[in-house]
Amino acid sequence: MCGIIGIVSKDDEVFEDAVTSLMSLQHRGQDACGIVTNVKDEFFTKKEMDAVHRVFKARDANLLQGKMGIGHTRYATQGKGMLCDAQPLTTKINPKVAMAQNGNTINYFDLKEEFQKKGKHLETSVDGEVLLRIFAEHYEQHGDFFAAAKHFMDKVRGAYSIVGMIADKGIFAIRDPRGIRPLVLGKRGDSYIFASETVAFQVIDHDYVRDIEPGEAVFISKDLVIESKILKQEKKAHCMFEWIYFASPNSMIENRSVYKTRLALGKLMSEQMDQKDIDVVVPVPDSGRTAAIKLSEDLAVKYREGLIKDKYIQRTFIMSSQKTRHDSVRRKLRPVISILENKSVAVVDDSIVRGTTSKRIVRTLKDGGVRKVTFVSACPPIKFPCFYGIDMATKKELIASDKSIEQIREYLEADNLVYATVDNIKNATRRDVCMACLTGEYPEPVSESQQQCLGCQRTEEQTTLDTKLNVMIVGSGGREHAIALKVTESDRLNKLYAVPGNPGIGQVACCHDIDQNDNEALVKFAKEKKIDLAIIGPEAPLVNGAADELEKAGIRVFGPNKKASQFEGSKAFARRFMKKYNLPTVEFDEFTDFEKAKAYIEKQGAPIVVKADGLAAGKGVLVANTVEEAVKFAEECLKANKFGDASSSIVVEECLVGEEGSYLVFVDSETFKPMVYSQDHKPIYEGDKGPNTGGMGAYSPAPILDGLEKEMEEKIIKPFIAGTKAEGIEYKGVLYVGLMKTKDGLKILEFNCRFGDPETQVILPRLNNDILDVMNAVIDKKLGAMKLDWSEKHCVSIVLASGGYPGSYEKGKEIKGLDNISGAQVIHAGTKKDNGKILTNGGRVLNVITLGSTLKDAVDTAYTKINDINFDGMFFRKDIAKKELDRQK
Numbered sequence: 006m007c008g009i010i011g012i013v014s015k016d017d018e019v020f021e022d023a024v025t026s027l028m029s030l031q032h033r034g035q036d037a038c039g040i041v042t043n044v045k046d047e048f049f050t051k052k053e054m055d056a057v058h059r060v061f062k063a064r065d066a067n068l069l070q071g072k073m074g075i076g077h078t079r080y081a082t083q084g085k086g087m088l089c090d091a092q093p094l095t096t097k098i099n100p101k102v103a104m105a106q107n108g109n110t111i112n113y114f115d116l117k118e119e120f121q122k123k124g125k126h127l128e129t130s131v132d133g134e135v136l137l138r139i140f141a142e143h144y145e146q147h148g149d150f151f152a153a154a155k156h157f158m159d160k161v162r163g164a165y166s167i168v169g170m171i172a173d174k175g176i177f178a179i180r181d182p183r184g185i186r187p188l189v190l191g192k193r194g195d196s197y198i199f200a201s202e203t204v205a206f207q208v209i210d211h212d213y214v215r216d217i218e219p220g221e222a223v224f225i226s227k228d229l230v231i232e233s234k235i236l237k238q239e240k241k242a243h244c245m246f247e248w249i250y251f252a253s254p255n256s257m258i259e260n261r262s263v264y265k266t267r268l269a270l271g272k273l274m275s276e277q278m279d280q281k282d283i284d285v286v287v288p289v290p291d292s293g294r295t296a297a298i299k300l301s302e303d304l305a306v307k308y309r310e311g312l313i314k315d316k317y318i319q320r321t322f323i324m325s326s327q328k329t330r331h332d333s334v335r336r337k338l339r340p341v342i343s344i345l346e347n348k349s350v351a352v353v354d355d356s357i358v359r360g361t362t363s364k365r366i367v368r369t370l371k372d373g374g375v376r377k378v379t380f381v382s383a384c385p386p387i388k389f390p391c392f393y394g395i396d397m398a399t400k401k402e403l404i405a406s407d408k409s410i411e412q413i414r415e416y417l418e419a420d421n422l423v424y425a426t427v428d429n430i431k432n433a434t435r436r437d438v439c440m441a442c443l444t445g446e447y448p449e450p451v452s453e454s455q456q457q458c459l460g461c462q463r464t465e466e467q468t469t470l471d472t473k474l475n476v477m478i479v480g481s482g483g484r485e486h487a488i489a490l491k492v493t494e495s496d497r498l499n500k501l502y503a504v505p506g507n508p509g510i511g512q513v514a515c516c517h518d519i520d521q522n523d524n525e526a527l528v529k530f531a532k533e534k535k536i537d538l539a540i541i542g543p544e545a546p547l548v549n550g551a552a553d554e555l556e557k558a559g560i561r562v563f564g565p566n567k568k569a570s571q572f573e574g575s576k577a578f579a580r581r582f583m584k585k586y587n588l589p590t591v592e593f594d595e596f597t598d599f600e601k602a603k604a605y606i607e608k609q610g611a612p613i614v615v616k617a618d619g620l621a622a623g624k625g626v627l628v629a630n631t632v633e634e635a636v637k638f639a640e641e642c643l644k645a646n647k648f649g650d651a652s653s654s655i656v657v658e659e660c661l662v663g664e665e666g667s668y669l670v671f672v673d674s675e676t677f678k679p680m681v682y683s684q685d686h687k688p689i690y691e692g693d694k695g696p697n698t699g700g701m702g703a704y705s706p707a708p709i710l711d712g713l714e715k716e717m718e719e720k721i722i723k724p725f726i727a728g729t730k731a732e733g734i735e736y737k738g739v740l741y742v743g744l745m746k747t748k749d750g751l752k753i754l755e756f757n758c759r760f761g762d763p764e765t766q767v768i769l770p771r772l773n774n775d776i777l778d779v780m781n782a783v784i785d786k787k788l789g790a791m792k793l794d795w796s797e798k799h800c801v802s803i804v805l806a807s808g809g810y811p812g813s814y815e816k817g818k819e820i821k822g823l824d825n826i827s828g829a830q831v832i833h834a835g836t837k838k839d840n841g842k843i844l845t846n847g848g849r850v851l852n853v854i855t856l857g858s859t860l861k862d863a864v865d866t867a868y869t870k871i872n873d874i875n876f877d878g879m880f881f882r883k884d885i886a887k888k889e890l891d892r893q894k
Contacts, residue, residue, distance in 0.1 A: 008033035011168030013073035015195035026205040027076040037091035042074035077105035101172040102141040108165035154222035164393035175226035184219030202256035242439035242448035269433035271299025280304040287311035289354040297353035340373025349377040356384035360404035379421035473499030480542030483834030484762035509833025524554040548574035563780040572756040586728035612660040619651030663747040676789035702885035705767040767800040801863040808878030810848035829870040830854035
């Protein structure tokens with residue numbers, strides 16, 4: 006059950022009316038909301054996982070421009086609760102089509118299988134996407150709205166009210182042949198609106214025109230020309246639960262007042278109750294109130310508001326999981342003890358579905374001093390699942406499915422239990438209604454296999470929503486510590502493990518001394534600990550195929566597979582790919598023979614860059630200022646095996662002149678989302694002098710890349726994704742693009758197949774999203790609909806290194822002062838713990854991370870905090886972010 010609106014105006018922008026009308030339908034769904042508007046052939050979209058009033062602000066009028074639009078507020082009966090499943094959904098074909106749906110498609114899995122057999126990829130886990138594509142693809146081929154709507158009705162079975170929009174043409178509505186879900190039309194001057202309920206008209210001063218007929222399709226052009234046809238109509242079966250619970254009391258459904266229906270239920274129920282020993286009638290706010298008022302009148306028993314609702318807790322029935330409902334019910338209602346104490350109370354609610362809410366209400370009343378509780382349900386016992394858009398898709402979750410009324414009373418711990426009857430519903434609604442959830446008689450037949458599929462899907466999705474995740478981080482460096490800290494912020498985390506981890510990670514995770522490059526050991530550990538998600542940090546396990554082996558074992562993995570990791574595992578492979586797909590690369594050649602490499606270097610001259618082809622922990626690169634330096638490094642690689650197998654082949658490249666920037670993006674093989682920009686400092690000494698390291702510090706945001714978003718997207722990322730598809734590579738994870746800003750534009754220095762280090766340390770503290778949601782979206786190829794939210798603060802990381810790094814250095818030096826740090830994050834990159842002491846165990850030992858409202862604030866704080874840390878030989882660059890600070894002067 007969801008709330009939908011579609012609005013078109015001849016003269017006025019529709020943003021304000023769209024938001025206001027959608028807000029009036031918030032009671033129909035609170036999981037997510039969205040609006041799409043249109044100008045010419047462009048759609049403008051905003052969707053978020055939140056309530057309407059928190060998502061849309063006045064400033065969004067600048068984004069959501071146009072004189073027509075559609076909106077949706079979501080109550081999830083399908084999908085995994087992710088932003089990509091939020092509606093409205095849109096197409097990329099021309100003319101573009103947008104659609105929002107209220108209802109459920111009972112043959113969804115059959116339709117989904119048809120798409121998949123044709124090799125078509127679905128980006129969401131909701132039936133709305135299939136419905137959109139069925140309509141849009143037929144419309145694209147034939148250009149006839151009513152033909153597409155008829156094709157839609159012939160293909161789709163179930164309950165649906167649809168609002169949609171065709172770019173630069175108009176808005177439309179389609180209602181299922183039985184009219185199970187409601188849909189109405191309103192008008193104000195030169196403006197029309199489709200909506201789930203008439204309450205949406207009242208708040209924007211539109212008048213009710215009529216209900217959309219079952220099986221009817223209506224198109225309203227941008228010039229307000231209205232066309233309509235009834236394409237397919239069957240016996241009407243309007244959902245009775247709309248009158249009982251879902252709809253606002255001041256709405257009309259099928260020209261029948263919701264308020265009057267609920268009054269009628271109160272009157273009818275009074276006829277089967279005895280007022281003796283009832284001192285007061287109390288409603289369960291808000292949907293039980295109307296029936297309670299009439300019940301009180303007809304029983305001649307006083308009415309009181311004995312339960313006060315916390316206005317910040319929303320409707321519990323439409324919450325996305327049982328756990329969420331249970332937790333919210335505990336906080337939702339508070340008794341008014343002064344009018345309840347020692348009274349016999351008749352408490353009136355709209356229905357009893359699972360019993361969770363009802364049992365808690367009885368307990369709340371008795372805790373408030375009530376002597377006797379008669380629980381009154383304005384709906385008969387719900388015994389059968391609903392497959393048409395109400396979130397009760399499995400029989401086992403319905404308390405009345407296998408319990409008698411007396412057994413339910415005992416479970417609720419009520420003294421008496423009174424239900425409305427099926428005849429009460431018929432007499433109160435006075436309409437042809439669907440009562441399948443009461444009688445098991447489904448007006449739109451649902452086969453046993455369809456029932457099983459729909460029930461299993463929702464059970465699985467709710468389990469996913471309720472279940473906390475066991476997460477394993479592979480790696481032992483600063484990057485992995487930064488990831489671990491971000492993961493601990495997630496509401497979805499159950500247990501966090503790290504292999505092998507480090508002492509810093511050990512403060513927030515269970516570390517296990519397992520070789521990160523031993524795939525068999527990783528899989529065995531993941532199975533033992535029932536890992537739900539593995540996050541692979543370093544490049545070596547990725548290149549070694551850790552993701553492949555874990556996925557074979559049925560474990561979800563964030564990180565590219567072995568084939569995709571070639572972009573970092575082989576510099577030559579990456580350069581050949583860039584050249585083949587016309588990415589902004591450099592002149593280069595690759596060699597396994599030293600003499601040929603020497604001849605090439607001497608011919609090209611200096612400065613020149615020599616790289617070991619394989620992985621060398623960030624040290625296999627030399628920017629040579631002389632031919633002699635380059636030749637010597639090439640000889641060390643090819644003849645002396647300076648980096649082992651990694652240097653059995655080398656790449657020799659032209660030397661670029663300019664300033665570096667780091668561009669990291671999340672990629673799900675289909676789409677991408679860029680992270681905030683950062684800048685690394687690779688040379689060991691101030692002024693960017695000396696040999697390269699894995700990185701001596703970083704800061705974010707890095708304005709060096711500002712204004713180049715379009716160039717990076719069009720010339721790098723889109724060709725990269727297209728190229729990987731052409732090569733049969735499924736790239737899912739993080740793509741790190743090292744860039745040089747030259748006088749000739751951007752050039753790619755390197756690709757890495759994971760989070761950067763130390764860039765991760767300054768990027769993740771600025772991410773406001775739940776990192777586990779982002780990673781799951783990447784794994785499920787649902788990144789496109791996710792909006793990344795970034796902090797405006799500046800973040801700086803300064804690396805504290807061992808003396809002698811990146812050459813030889815001593816380990817085992819005690820680190821002092823770590824317990825004295827506050828106002829900064831200390832990331833462990835190369836440490837170990839021995840007899841309670843933290844010792845150095847690598848070249849890059851620690852990162853000091855600080856946030857500030859300005860870059861200068863962050864830098865100054867970081868350098869101040871470093872003064873409190875000390876170990877023998879400690880070294881750090883004192884000019885991190887200096888270039889940018891100088892530019893700001």
